[in-house]
Amino acid sequence: MTVQTTFEDGTERLALKDFTEKAYLDYSMYVILDRALPHVGDGMKPVQRRIIYAMSELGLKASAKYKKSARTVGDVLGKFHPHGDSACYEAMVLMAQPFSYRYPLVDGQGNWGSPDDPKSFAAMRYTESRLARYAEVLLSEISQGTVDWVPNFDGTMREPAILPARLPNVLLNGTTGIAVGMATDILPHNLREVAKACVHLLDNPRADLDEITEIVPGPDMPTDAEIITSRRELKKVYETGRGSVRMRAVYTKEQGEIIITALPHQVSGAKILEQIAAQMQQKKLPMVSDLRDESDHENPTRLVIIPRSNRVDVEQLMAHLFASTDLERTYRVNMNMIGVDGKPQVKDLRQILVEWLSWRTEIVRKRLNHRLAKVLDRLHILEGLMVAYLNIDEVIAIIRHEEDPKAELIKRFGLTEIQADAILDLKLRHLAKLEEFKIQSEQNELEEERKKLEGILGSDAKMRKLIKKEIQDAAEEYGDDRRSPIVEREEAQAFSEKDLLSSDPVTVVISKQGWIRAAKGHEIDAVGLNYKSGDAFKLACKGRTNQPTILLDTTGRSFTIETHNLPSARGQGEPVTGRITLPKGSTIDAAVAGKDADKILMASDAGYGFVAKISDLTSKTKNGKAALTLPKNANIISPIKVATPETDLLAAVTNEGRLLVFPVSELPELARGKGNKIINIPSARAAAREELVVALATLSKDDTLMVHAGKQHLRLKPSDIEHYRGERGRRGNKLPRGYQRVDSLEVDSKQQEAEQPEE
Structure with missing residues (x-):
């Protein structure tokens, strides 16, 4: 409980704890409501709203001549926004940059920055500006009784609390901001898509988010780069109002060179080249030989990456660059804004559109009521003027002879003060007979307008129809095609140390x-x-x-x-x-x-084996992994590569000179285990380790098998090998005398080419 004491001299005493708590809460609410977060109605933060209003007050419409930006900033600071000029000018610059805003609100002349360096804009004394055509969406109804007016900071002027936007600008241009304890990150969207979603909600108020996301599938950035977030993830973002969206650069291949033609939103081409060049210097990109920046006015983005040779896998190289540079970028989404109730809240897409439509309906209702009041006032005056014209001689006599003609007119014809004043303000030239027809004509027109206005105000269906038409007209005038295509892509992987x-x-x-x-x-x-x-x-x-x-x-x-x-x-x-x-x-x-996909034959000298992949044997720990299960007392035989398991033959020979040849395909493909029997060794001899497999070899049907036994060797041509062919697990046939003590097997392939170095 806050205890405040006031002394006789007017001094107040307040506990430091209470004072600091109140001061910080007041400051927090100010930052949240009056600085950092946009309003759902016009999608603007106060500084942006004040810049746009100040420019309209200076007459800087899209058709006007440019004026120095310093003039605008001076008016904004002096009349509405007593803060730093550099911060105010930077907010103005942002609204003028076509690469920052999807639909720029300010039309700038001079140096307003570039995509490579958005903050390289010239000082405000050098640049000139006026409002862009799109700003009419926010300003066209401002003088039609649509918004509340509040005193400026020193109470000498009035400013609009909000601008009467004809479209949900909060989604169209998006915004970012950091308040106290909360932030906002709203991405820009396509005007035509958002307008179509609003129309759909007007026609189908119960439409769910699924229907809306069919119309608004995702954000639309002011760049041609791809949005690669999946439709499912985008829908989740729109359901919760939070999440992230990924963008990826677009590239093509021209004569062996990689041409990057579009970059993600707010990504600098110069920075991209720096990042790639740094990797080249660190020897992390040996497959790239050179970089060039060929961007110009005709091609705003044209970055050239030259591979070292035409054997470089371009897709794999670009996947690495997407993962390791800003060629792929993730944008945070946090659709936090100030609602119609004046409270900050994170809203989902449907909630934003429904709330904006309710706010827009109220704006249109105020506008129609304002116009209706004007029409009724004018009809009231015209009614009095008509009385005067019908009794013109008597009215002239009263004005000429009565001391208080106003009171006499009111008394004689039952007029109101407003009507009497209008009659007394008439000029002599308006007393012509023609004026009577003009009054009748104007009365008829205004009467028609009154009926129309009252009809719309009295019918929800007509109100929705009017709002729908105004949204469609605005979309037709200011809308454009989607710039950022939504394309689902696989996640990019950077090269590992081994890949390089x-x-x-x-x-x-x-x-x-x-x-x-x-x-x-x-x-x-x-x-x-x-x-x-x-x-x-x-x-x-x-x-x-x-x-x-x-x-x-x-x-x-x-x-x-x-x-x-x-x-x-x-x-x-x-x-x-x-x-x-x-x-x-x-x-x-x-x-x-x-390689991981290479297949090898795993076998023990007990005569069992199987085919495995290198990847099956790879272990990530120092302790290794179980691979080959060895029978008791058996030893492992060095693995041999199998080029084509579907067609290759396996030759197995024992120390007793028995040779068996059979298709490798008869052995199972396993990740680990004992395997199947390759050659039959009697169990008694196997237990005593009297007979065991001494050599294995894989060969094709056209290869020659060399049997080495001491200093002698035996050549078995394909026709000779047939004698030793059999089914897996058979005993095999004996080799000729003198060749039964086999040391090793060797394959002589005429078709085998010299080993080529791999890329």
Whole structure:
């Protein structure tokens, strides 16, 4: 409870807590209601409203000559808005910029800024301005009794509390503002669409939001860039009054170059080029060789991006730029405004239109009542004038001879004071006979207008019809086509570090003691590399810098290592346990590298296997993931790539010299597991580890299979391989004597081309 004491000398005492609380609340309400938030009626904040009204008072209509902006700003500050001149001028500039306002209210001459730098406008002493044609939507009815007038800041003048807008400007131009404890972010919309939605609501007052969003599908910015937010998300924004909308630049391809022709709202082309150039300097865009800005008067936006070669994936490059630069931008939506009840509230789209229509109906009713009062007043005067003309000689005699002609006229003819004054104000030239016909004609016209006005005021249907016609006329005069197309697009993804890597061939080498390193190229003598004392070569794997290397341990778990950041083979590498966590007692026994979609054969020497993708084996943790389930005492066989699983053959050979060839397609494609039987090894021999698979190879039907056994090798042509063909899981046939102790299998393909470096 506030306790206030007033002393005899007029001094007031108030607790500091109460004073500060009241002062802050008063300030907050002032900022909310009289500075930062727009009114649902005319969609304007006070400073904007005062600028437009001051310009109309200066006679700066769209057909008038331009006047210095300093003159307008001076009038606004001196008469209505005692604040900073720079802030007032900036608000005026914003209303004049066609790239800031969807429907500019001010027509500027001079430097009013550019899309690259909206704040590069000249000082107000240099620029000239007048109202744009669209401003008539706000001002045309201001003198017709439509609005309340309030004293200005010093009480010497009156200003309109609100402008009588003929269209819902709050949606057409949108606005942004920050108050105390609340803010507003309303995006611009297309005039024709909003007008059509208003007409639809007048015809169908119970229309729901679904019907309205069919007519107004989304915002319409003052730019040709695409709105890529989905229809479902846009509808949710309009349901709640809150959310976000995304815009994306538009580009085309010309002779291998990327041409950006439209940028999102309030995005600078110069800033875009800076952002792309910064990425090029940081080596994050190796696929771009040059940038150009070819924007001019004919092409306001024309940014040229030149790819390094015609093999660059343009869609992927642009997706990265959309995700990492302002070529794609998100706009916050918070449709917070001051309602007809004078209270701030976040409103949904239907609520805004319904409330505006009710406000507009009241404005039109005031206008019609104002006009009706004028008509009735004039009819009243004409009625008195007609009495005078019908008794002209007597009226002249009274005026000539009576001391108080006014009182005598009132007494003699039963006139009112207003009618008597009108008769006494008549000029002699108006006493002609012709004037009687003019009065009758004017009476008839006004009587018709009176009936029409009273008919509209007495009928809701006629009132709606009038409002509907006025909205349609305004839409016809000031409307235009949608500028920002609504196109649903997938979310853009920026390049990862791996995507930006060059695809250089490397060989990953692992030593017996578990040290790992990477050597450039595939023609590497891995055995001849320098190893630590007591250490030696164990295995090598060919891959590329932008592909992951998959390591497989003795338990069948897979681990993923990024190939590009492995230490160079010039040194002795680093312990692999620094990058992954191996189960106790296990070691790395195999490795493979490739693209995520590459397919490989996973198998154990117990004769079981399956086909898997590299992506199935990729693990995001140091602990790896279970990949191949090994039978008891079985070991893993180095994975081999499968080029075409649908047509390739698989050759499997055991240490007993049994060879079986069958289609790879007979093996299942799994993410992990034991797999199916590749070649039949009797269970007794398998348990005793007497027989096991020693080598696997994939080949096409036209390839030659080389069987290496010690210093000897056997060439099996396609016709020879038929002898060893069989169904998966069979025993296979014995190789000839001398070739049964197989060391490895090798495929000799005449069709195989030399490996080409990848892009």
